[in-house]
Amino acid sequence: MKWQNALKDYQLYLQIERGLSKNSISSYTNDVQKLTTFLETNDIVVSPTSISTETIQEFIYEIAKKVNARSQSRIISGLRSFFNYLVFEDYIKNNPLDLIESPKIGRKLPDTLSEVEIDKIIGAVDLSKPEGERNRAMLETLYGCGLRVSELINLKISDLFFDEGFIKVTGKGDKQRFVPIVEITQKYINIYRHEVRNHLNIQAGYEDTLFLNRRGKKLTRAMIFTIIKQLAEKIGLKKSISPHTFRHSFATHLLQNNADLRSIQLMLGHESITTTEIYVHLDKSHLTKVVEQFHPRK
Template structure:
């Protein structure tokens, strides 16, 4: 019976994440993943522990079991963080008065940063696109939009024709939690999108419900996240780039290049759609040798013998 109670509370928690927190289905799935694993662990061990009274010892045993199979510190940290959030929700809803994960420490992990592409590498990737095909013209516009505007892949695939404010030089982006922001777009990227719209998209048979979607597949439907990953992975292979490249690499490169060229963090934060500037700072990895050079060049004490 306790298994049913766990599943019901998980469903309530997912509803809370969607309605109260405004999270996307992907985020909700990520939050739920480890809670589902914990419920299965309880069932496999014939445990009747209830969500209201489950002990710290049981949770430690579960974390230990996972750690035996997966020694990755990042996975363990995510597991503990996900469970802690769930029990915080149970406290919020008055099911519990304490969080059993309060004293369980997550392993220390370094900040894992995605690879950054140089402008030369981005140009190299784009040169590998076969522009003799309709998909080629579309893919070029997609890659330039990712890099020019620093979009998340989910923001790119849901971009609408009605979100394009080209006369003003902006696009409207629907980010996490359906929060909207306006991001500047370059004239060059506007030109590529207009070529795609007039020469490629206009010849597609567009399926019902996708009339306003900007980037479409051959069947006139919205592209999937997986398709964008595949396009980029194939181009990276053709270009013989050894880096681990994904759509997010373009977003990270967008932010890094802006920072390197003198943009301030607050502006980058607004363009990326981060609620907290701390999140933006995680993206920014300036080479230590550069920092050293800056101090040597500009700090008064460095000029003293």
């Protein structure tokens, strides 16, 4: 079996069997390609079904010189997934990464913004420009609904169920969920739709896409990052933030206001409650309140 053929089969498996997004499939594939590049560079001729644990260990020693422990751990995880697929398909009997341990890394807590910082960033949007109303509506939606950036740029007008108070969100692996949307966010989306979007020359294929660029096409992830970075600089914010920071802030502020983890999990679209539990670690005062309220010896 050749690496190229194995990778193509693996990509189909990730797409059809696992239902992963293009970005996730690309990430998994890149991890394996890093290994094949190492093999080619060092003139190591070996197939996916005959590569040894020792050879993979040599590769890991090499990448350890270039990347941090977190990136190293992610690459190992990607390779382990690829070889698990080969085991699953009976190409090999054992996963060569079974004896390889990932580096120990601490759990990275996501950066968050305070409510005041959120207000300052959104307040810094220049509403005198046509894109201002769009940018305000996008930031309100990111924060108000806890969306991923990919979910924001793919949001459609047909996904808006304002009468019912929900929007339909298509998340990772094309999994759909309904997320509540508050009236203030609905208000800003409607202002953008009726006062700005209506006047755009919308390109074919983007008629149903909610947030559009000046050319009437879908916005890119990079554009959202740029907008947020410029607003952070404008208000002199020292934190390094991204669109995901608004999602983290959404979850953290809900938890601080006594929302339960299960509800937050459903709104964020997390498959596992353990992913959502990271927000408990962000706010230690929340844990103190729980003890004070419920412990018999309070």
